Amino acid sequence: MESSPLVDVLIAGAGPCGLLLANDLARRRGGLKLRVIDAAEGPSVHTKAMAVQIKTLEIYDDLGLSERAIEEGLVLKGTRVVWGRGQEVQMALRQIPDQSPLPGMLIFPQFQNENMLIDSLERYGRKGLVEYSTKLVGFEKVTRAASSGGEDHILCHCERGGEAFSVKTRFLVGAEGAHSVVRKTLGLAFDGKKFEEEFLLCDCEIEKADAAESGGRYLEPGDMLSFLDGTLFVAFPYKWGGYRIVMTRSEERMGKEATMEEVQKVCDLLPTKLAVKNPRWISPFRIHSRVVDQFGDLERVFLVGDAAHIHSPAGGQGMNTGLQDSYNLGWKLWLACQSKASAALIKSFSLERQPIGRTLIRTTDTAFSAVAGSSVMFRMLRSVMFSALGRKFLLPEVERRIPQLVAQLWISYRSGPLALSVLPRKFFGSWPLQAGDRLPFLKLEKGTTTLDLVRGPHFTVLFLASSTAAAEELCSEVVLKQLEVLKEGAGLKSFLLSCHQDCRGPPGIESLAIADPADFKRKFGGITDGMLLVRPDKYIGYMEALGMKSRLSEYLERLFKP
Ligand SMILES: Cc1cc2nc3c(=O)[nH]c(=O)nc-3n(C[C@H](O)[C@H](O)[C@H](O)COP(=O)(O)OP(=O)(O)OC[C@H]3O[C@@H](n4cnc5c(N)ncnc54)[C@H](O)[C@@H]3O)c2cc1C
Known part of the structure; x- marks a missing residue:
């Protein structure tokens, strides 16, 4: 061999x-x-x-x-949600530019x-x-x-x-x-488990059945369709103009070959008559949820x-x-x-x-059971959700929350073994930012952002200072020497960020002014002077406020072999 x-x-x-x-x-x-x-x-x-x-x-x-x-x-812009006897609401899926410049x-x-x-x-x-x-x-x-x-x-x-x-x-x-x-x-x-329901996916075109007479399209470009009434039928738009349909199969179709007639039959329940055609891929599938x-x-x-x-x-x-x-x-x-x-x-x-x-x-x-579950409980839950959506008082909140929920920016390793925060105890529980969190997006001078500072395979140290004196204390020779180990590791870039234009760090450390001090306070909490060590995957590993007893060397020993 x-x-x-x-x-x-x-x-x-x-x-x-x-x-x-x-x-x-x-x-x-x-x-x-x-x-x-x-x-x-x-x-x-x-x-x-x-x-x-x-x-x-x-x-x-x-x-x-x-x-x-x-x-x-194609950036998803919104969804048309349809339920019951022709009730529907148009829901926007908003961008979250204060949290990331990237679209979702x-x-x-x-x-x-x-x-x-x-x-x-x-x-x-x-x-x-x-x-x-x-x-x-x-x-x-x-x-x-x-x-x-x-x-x-x-x-x-x-x-x-x-x-x-x-x-x-x-x-x-x-x-x-x-x-x-x-x-x-x-x-x-x-x-884990296997869901009882069987599903079907289909990549195809969707158009209004009477398109020739009525003209116009049913969905605006970038909009998806969510038809949620006893059955799940969702259509996601593709850039090429077609759609990905995902739907639950009826009991009598389970285990049988997937067909376009089956898809059309569910479409026929919609208040607007739609025609599905030209399938590129159609396949039944089962859903499992499992984790090691x-x-x-x-x-x-x-x-x-x-x-x-x-x-x-x-x-x-x-x-x-x-x-x-x-x-x-x-x-x-x-x-x-x-x-x-x-x-x-x-x-x-x-x-x-x-x-x-x-x-x-x-x-x-x-979430899946809430929109697709067939039990009485989930049906009741859906009817409460729909009646609130129908009266539109929940709509702005849902439009705001869904994009934040699915964006995955909230993922944090705070309780993991590589997170160490050295912050004043009295504020501890209420700090909006702690070690283990994703480095927040922040606008800096000259059109740069925190995303630009960390881009690349290296570690990044951000010194936060409210005065040049604080900057000098933070960037002491002892600290810079301790950080050398990161240079030999995956590489290191260091920056000094301040809400004060005239605050400068020592030579070799680029100083940048924070564009919006209120945004900084909202995202970083009470820390005005301190340091953050950002890992190569852009999560904060170590966070220390000036005046606290440093545990930087202990932290670095956690990462590297002696
Ligand atoms: C029909 C379908 C629809 C889906 N729709 C969605 C969706 O809308 N949204 C979503 O988030 N997820 C969806 N998923 C799930 C998504 O595709 C997976 O989460 C994703 O592909 C996982 O990526 P992966 O790299 O871990 O594994 P995979 O994409 O499964 O890649 C594994 C690779 O390993 C190869 N391989 C397998 N065995 C061996 C072996 N012994 N030796 C060497 N190579 C091997 C395979 O050829 C394959 O290329 C869907 C999956 C399917 C099947």
Whole structure:
């Protein structure tokens, strides 16, 4: 059996999550020995997940890909909600420019998303990195003793064209979707449930049945349709003019082949007569919601995306959550490959991401049952919701909340092992910002924003100062020396931010004025003088207010090997 030389990382699965991780590793210096294998014959051609949330667009912005995604995708503007006997309401899905400059939610079919990530690998000299028709069939852990003096590694058993071969790798990532071989080989349970209902998806065109006489269109460009009355029927707009329909199937259709007649029959219940035609993809599907207790073995083997958690499609969260797994893992895995990561840093991947996966299962299950559940309780809940929507008093609140909820900007690792806040105790519970939170979006002078400061694979330190004296104290030689370890790690950029134009930091630290002090106070709370250490995945790791006893060196020891 052929066996290759030792590689740093083998990624099994080139779906969106495997490809994002490959990009994040490939862009970092040091030229990692990286292999990506995929069982399929070539890139996927299916639209599958289409909703790209703002948090994901921020990741794409970091990788220099957001412009292409926005150019090729379609920003969802609103939804027409229809229920009962022809009642309907037009609901806007508002942007949240005070929280992120990126638009949400973007309709960007999965195959286009994957193609973008494949093309992007070329920028790092990794064209043709994905080895298709190559399947992982199992693996075993080999200890240093057993490898006669070498290092601990993973021996992966693969198959290509009927030929078996093995790959030796220091780290293995299972990104091979819901039927993950890596997860099964680790013996991790995939607990959860299968929804009773059966669903159908269909990519097709929708037009008014009497379009020739009445002219005009039923839905405005960028609008979706949500028909929620005993059955679920949702149509998302594609940039090419067609729609993705997702609907519940009637009991008599369950288990049978999906047909356009079935889709048309539900359409006929709408107050406006619509015709569905020219299907590009039509398929029945079942929904599971499951999550593993641990995203790998916490040492050398990791799980990302559907291999670790699968969700109902409510709110378009599934793929987005998986992409964030990869983004959380990328910098940690790179440091592990450089033999710089502490054991705690490697373990933190699962400890931070598993609770997010579990929370999303809970919230998407509830949301999905609320709109599609067939029990009496959910039917009653829907009728209360609709009557409030019908009277429109809830509408502005719903329009404001839904985009915030699905954007995933609220995700925080506050209770994870890598968050350390050193803030005055009396304010502690009420600080709007703490270590573990995403770095808030803030406008700075000359049209720059906090997003510009952190863009790239490095750590970022932000000193916040209300005077030059405070700036000098914050940027002391002792602190700057302690931070050196980050330069040797993933790299470091430091900035001084102040609400006062004349406040300047020491040479070598760029000073920038905060454009809107009121916005700063709202997002950062009472901290006027202090420092934030922002991780390469743009979450605040360490946060300290000036005057508190510093725990910076203790924090850095958590991240790096002695
Ligand atoms: C019909 C359908 C519709 C969906 N709609 C939505 C939606 O609207 N919104 C949403 O958020 N999510 C949706 N999803 C889910 C979404 O597609 C997944 O969350 C997303 O694809 C997960 O990405 P991934 O990279 O983890 O895994 P996958 O996309 O499943 O990729 C896994 C890759 O691993 C490869 N592979 C499998 N086994 C092996 C092996 N043994 N060795 C090597 N390679 C292997 C596969 O060929 C594949 O390329 C949908 C899924 C389906 C099937």
